[in-house]
Amino acid sequence: MDRLRQELGRMFCRRCDYCQPCTQEIPISLAMDYPSLVKRLPPEIIFSGFVADAMEKATNCTKCGDCEERCPYNLPIQEMLEDYVNWYRREKTKYQGQTYSNKRIPSYSSNNGIHPG
Numbered sequence: 435m436d437r438l439r440q441e442l443g444r445m446f447c448r449r450c451d452y453c454q455p456c457t458q459e460i461p462i463s464l465a466m467d468y469p470s471l472v473k474r475l476p477p478e479i480i481f482s483g484f485v486a487d488a489m490e491k492a493t494n495c496t497k498c499g500d501c502e503e504r505c506p507y508n509l510p511i512q513e514m515l516e517d518y519v520n521w522y523r524r525e526k527t528k529y530q531g532q533t534y535s536n537k538r539i540p541s542y543s544s545n546n547g548i549h550p551g
């Protein structure tokens with residue numbers, strides 16, 4: 435278990451952008467930062483600002499795998515993006531279902547464990 439936690443702890447994007455260019459113009463490093471952004475930014479930014487733009491673009495991933503071949507840290511980018519996009523979608527649905535006065539910071543425990551959160 436400790437070894438697994440250590441591996442997960444190393445699974446983060448260094449934002450070097452060596453994975454670019456993405457044929458779908460996905461801002462990979464920004465989308466890969468979703469777990470951190472969702473903790474730091476208000477939901478208005480997450481669901482309608484630049485984070486939303488990045489996550490919506492990430493839904494267009496064709497899983498070509500080109501980015502993973504270029505990542506010097508061997509990150510499973512496709513899998514991580516899929517996880518973060520699903521996480522984003524779930525929280526967006528919850529957020530949109532709330533009344534304005536009842537809006538709250540999204541839950542951080544909803545990822546599937548790929549990222550330690």
Ligand code: SF4
Nearest residue numbers: 456495496498499501
């Ligand atoms: S796998 Fe997805 S994110 Fe990576 S280069 Fe291809 S389309 Fe872009």
Ligand code: SF4
Nearest residue numbers: 447448450451453505
């Ligand atoms: S190459 Fe890897 S570590 Fe660098 S920005 Fe892309 S996903 Fe992140």
